[in-house]
Amino acid sequence: MKSPWISIFYDKENNRTYFYHLKDYKVVEGSYSSQGSLATILSGVVGVVLYSLLRHYLLTLSTTFLVISSVISGLVISVILVFVVDKIISGNFQGRQVSLEHIPASFFKEGAKQFNKQLRIVIVLLLLALICSYLLYDSNGELILFxxxxxxxxxxxxxxxxxRPFKRKKMYALYKKNQLLIENGGL
Known part of the structure; x- marks a missing residue:
């Protein structure tokens, strides 16, 4: 990813995320609108409809080929999505600079805890992906499983x-050693 922004901490109370800019050495605050429940309901409805339409269709290819092509397709689609979203974010991100007095040490400490939780979630998601791959391999070539x-x-x-696990871990380690440059001036 080319975006210079690395997430530090997500403040749940104020619905704000704090980012560190790798090149300008500044901490900025960004806010996001929370996702509405309409999107969740629609995704559930779409999932049920797709399942009812596709559950009886079988692909007559070998299951090994189906598993390999589904994994490669998923990885290729995610790489394309990452580049598209990164391009949009790096061109459109506007954050409000935060003064040094408003950057408590707890941001970095709590941010590191949040990061570790997120890594555990990714590990669980990878395990689920492996389970789905096994189920596809064990199936009769069902299109919905594909x-x-x-x-x-x-x-x-x-x-x-x-x-961005490597850059984020490095940023937290530098902060812990008081070696992370932060050049936020007064506002």
């Missing part, structure tokens, strides 16, 4: 790409 396996590989790859 699509579920593709989706199960998209999600952990996409989430892992935006977590």
């Amino acid at each position: 699509f579920i396996t593709i989706l199960s590989w998209i999600l952990p790859t996409f989430v892992l790409a935006f977590l």
